[in-house]
Amino acid sequence: MRCDPAAATVEVVKLMDASTPQQIQMSKESGRNCFVPTAAESFRRGQPVGFFSGILQEQDKADRALRQLDDSRNLWFYDIPASALAGYGYTGPDLVLNMLDRGSELRFTQDAKWHNPNGDNNIAAVLWVLPMQLADGSSLPIPYIFCHAQTRQIRKGAELLLDWGDECWGAYHQAQVVKQGAAMHRLHWKLARVQQLAAQYNIPTAHTRLHQSGRLDFTAAALPATPVAAAAAPGRAMTEGLTAAAAAGAKRPASGEASSSRAAKLQVVAGAYGHVRQQQQQQEQQQQQQHASDPAPDAGTGTGTTSDQQAAGSSGGDADGVRCIVVFDPDTEEFKMQQIQAGSSSSSSEDDGSSEEEGSSEEEEEESGEEHFSVRIAGAEAAVESEESRSGEQLPVPAAPLPQDAFVPVAGLQLQQQCVWQLPHGLLADYEAAGTALGNRIGRLIVEGPLEGAPKLRVVDVASLHHPARWCTPPNVAARGAVAATVIDRGEAITDYVGVVHREADFSSKSSADDVLDQAYCFTIHAKDLLQACPTLSETRIKDLVIDAREVGNESRFINCAWAREKRPDGKPHRNYSARVVWVKSLKRPAVRLFADRCAIEEGEELVAHYGDPYWVAMGRSLQVLQMKYAKAALQQQEKLLRLLRAAAAEGRVPADEVEAAAEHKPELNAIVKFQA
Numbered sequence: 254m255r256c257d258p259a260a261a262t263v264e265v266v267k268l269m270d271a272s273t274p275q276q277i278q279m280s281k282e283s284g285r286n287c288f289v290p291t292a293a294e295s296f297r298r299g300q301p302v303g304f305f306s307g308i309l310q311e312q313d314k315a316d317r318a319l320r321q322l323d324d325s326r327n328l329w330f331y332d333i334p335a336s337a338l339a340g341y342g343y344t345g346p347d348l349v350l351n352m353l354d355r356g357s358e359l360r361f362t363q364d365a366k367w368h369n370p371n372g373d374n375n376i377a378a379v380l381w382v383l384p385m386q387l388a389d390g391s392s393l394p395i396p397y398i399f400c401h402a403q404t405r406q407i408r409k410g411a412e413l414l415l416d417w418g419d420e421c422w423g424a425y426h427q428a429q430v431v432k433q434g435a436a437m438h439r440l441h442w443k444l445a446r447v448q449q450l451a452a453q454y455n456i457p458t459a460h461t462r463l464h465q466s467g468r469l470d471f472t473a474a475a476l477p478a479t480p481v482a483a484a485a486a487p488g489r490a491m492t493e494g495l496t497a498a499a500a501a502g503a504k505r506p507a508s509g510e511a512s513s514s515r516a517a518k519l520q521v522v523a524g525a526y527g528h529v530r531q532q533q534q535q536q537e538q539q540q541q542q543q544h545a546s547d548p549a550p551d552a553g554t555g556t557g558t559t560s561d562q563q564a565a566g567s568s569g570g571d572a573d574g575v576r577c578i579v580v581f582d583p584d585t586e587e588f589k590m591q592q593i594q595a596g597s598s599s600s601s602s603e604d605d606g607s608s609e610e611e612g613s614s615e616e617e618e619e620e621s622g623e624e625h626f627s628v629r630i631a632g633a634e635a636a637v638e639s640e641e642s643r644s645g646e647q648l649p650v651p652a653a654p655l656p657q658d659a660f661v662p663v664a665g666l667q668l669q670q671q672c673v674w675q676l677p678h679g680l681l682a683d684y685e686a687a688g689t690a691l692g693n694r695i696g697r698l699i700v701e702g703p704l705e706g707a708p709k710l711r712v713v714d715v716a717s718l719h720h721p722a723r724w725c726t727p728p729n730v731a732a733r734g735a736v737a738a739t740v741i742d743r744g745e746a747i748t749d750y751v752g753v754v755h756r757e758a759d760f761s762s763k764s765s766a767d768d769v770l771d772q773a774y775c776f777t778i779h780a781k782d783l784l785q786a787c788p789t790l791s792e793t794r795i796k797d798l799v800i801d802a803r804e805v806g807n808e809s810r811f812i813n814c815a816w817a818r819e820k821r822p823d824g825k826p827h828r829n830y831s832a833r834v835v836w837v838k839s840l841k842r843p844a845v846r847l848f849a850d851r852c853a854i855e856e857g858e859e860l861v862a863h864y865g866d867p868y869w870v871a872m873g874r875s876l877q878v879l880q881m882k883y884a885k886a887a888l889q890q891q892e893k894l895l896r897l898l899r900a901a902a903a904e905g906r907v908p909a910d911e912v913e914a915a916a917e918h919k920p921e922l923n924a925i926v927k928f929q930a
């Protein structure tokens with residue numbers, strides 16, 4: 254037998270059919286064309302739930318374009334690092350399991366965080382390596398990613414949920430926020446055009462002004478829909494490493510020897526087995542042949558169809574003898590729900606499929622007592638989507654720093670250049686004592702005193718719609734940034750990150766889910782970095798700290814996050830500085846100091862950080878909710894004004910063609926538009 258990963262996939266699917274009772278259901282929360290797996294029977298805690306299947310590929314041969322961090326299709330690749338397989342004699346490159354257009358039911362598993370703010374997961378994934386028997390009697394080790402009921406029993410009918418890991422979500426959320434933000438801005442500028450017309454013809458617009466809020470607003474009860482995206486992938490084979498492992502004699506892991514491989518770059522919302530498509534084509538051919546011999550309009554598709562498709566493992570829920578399967582159409586790159594009547598097979602529209610499924614999943618949900626949050630802001634989502642698709646405009650993501658006229662200086666901000674320490678007295682005394690004990694020791698992370706001299710950064714309003722932070726922020730909230738006020742040489746200290754310093758534990762116990770956006774200005778100092786900067790601190794007493802720059806801070810609180818991970822065209826990194834925890838000797842306190850140690854920074858150049866994946870995982874969804882709220886308000890105002898304008902046009906007070914032109918207006922973001930609060 255040849256080592257064929259596609260064949261291995263089929264084997265896996267067959268195994269799953271025999272052992273893993275799962276179903277694919279249409280998700281009510283996520284709307285159309287979004288599928289989730291549910292338990293067809295109860296799973297005890299610790300019990301295996303199933304495993305992933307797909308095309309096993311060498312990582313560097315998987316389509317690079319699809320593996321860009323900000324390409325959502327990247328979410329369908331499960332990383333299998335070579336290091337995780339080394340124990341089995343594997344010597345090849347890193348692998349990925351490519352599940353873009355095929356997979357088991359578990360391919361549809363969504364991340365628990367979308368549904369449950371507590372992040373409570375039902376299932377965990379671990380990597381196992383099992384030998385595949387070859388015809389010559391030898392065996393080939395094949396990695397499988399198994400899932401088991403991790404945290405609690407999974408009741409029949411409950412949705413299976415998995416934690417796909419922050420790495421998987423950070424870049425995705427960031428990209429989503431920017432994309433959705435751009436659509437929100439189009440709605441905003443379209444409203445501006447309608448308002449302008451109304452003002453021109455004396456239609457009262459006072460009541461249509463949007464609420465002006467300087468503070469970001471967030472409600473946990475309204476989460477945006479999970480994304481649905483998919484694409485067909487060119488199937489490519491890998492195997493040299495596996496063959497090497499086979500030659501070295503692969504071992505079967507003892508139970509409990511499984512190596513963890515939890516942080517997949519993956520989120521699954523819709524999909525199907527690739528080979529189901531082949532079966533579908535066979536059915537279609539059968540259907541055509543049958544139609545040719547029997548032209549009766551309600552002719553079935555022949556016997557055996559249902560059981561064939563069940564054998565493929567893609568069965569949906571049962572409802573009065575109706576079964577649904579999910580099929581991937583590589584031509585349209587879409588996933589569709591297809592209904593199969595008992596004893597016959599007939600394609601139905603996605604909507605038909607969805608309504609059948611909704612009925613059954615509703616009952617199951619009640620039975621399982623699972624609670625879900627609303628994921629839509631009625632009306633806004635559709636409007637944002639239609640703005641995105643109608644415009645056809647490519648988002649002009651800047652490859653290089655924006656020119657200086659993209660920013661407008663901001664004056665009159667009250668800035669503070671030193672931290673305010675709000676730690677219990679005893680803990681502050683610890684810092685004092687550690688500073689005294691430090692004596693004359695001067696290390697790399699010890700600095701003499703606070704930074705002096707004129708600030709090297711300037712706060713600016715991001716006026717250009719080319720800037721992702723501008724797209725991301727609702728038009729009625731200022732989007733700011735920090736630029737270099739002077740040339741900053743490579744290696745130079747720039748400023749300290751300043752704010753109110755709390756103990757991390759105290760800070761997070763006070764914050765609620767609604768405060769997520771308030772944490773947008775927080776910088777966490779890990780205890781290990783504190784100890785490195787000041788080895789005389791007491792290891793047992795020193796815990797993580799947070800510098801909260803929400804209300805107290807300097808220019809550094811306005812530094813935006815990088816929007817690309819590649820280098821700039823001029824060869825410089827997008828992220829143009831680093832932050833380090835240092836010990837300020839004269840103050841006997843630590844500080845977070847920013848250094849231009851990655852490159853020299855020109856005057857007027859924007860300072861750019863990389864906030865890290867956890868930041869975007871925590872913030873991304875809240876920012877999207879905020880955007881949706883703004884979009885909804887803008888849409889309502891626009892509709893209200895258009896009604897008034899059309900009524901006025903019917904009375905001849907406003908030219909009807911001008912009203913319709915405003916209604917059809919498609920604002921261009923590819924122009925620098927000064928932000929107007």
Ligand SMILES: C[S@@+](CC[C@H](N)C(=O)[O-])C[C@H]1O[C@@H](n2cnc3c(N)ncnc32)[C@H](O)[C@@H]1O
Nearest residue numbers: 721722725731732733773811812813814815816
């Ligand atoms: C620390 S603040 C930076 C200053 C912020 N622009 C302001 O006006 O206050 C972080 C927030 O800025 C926005 N932001 C920063 N970098 C961004 C980026 N690359 N893309 C989109 N939004 C960004 C997000 O709203 C984020 O939560």
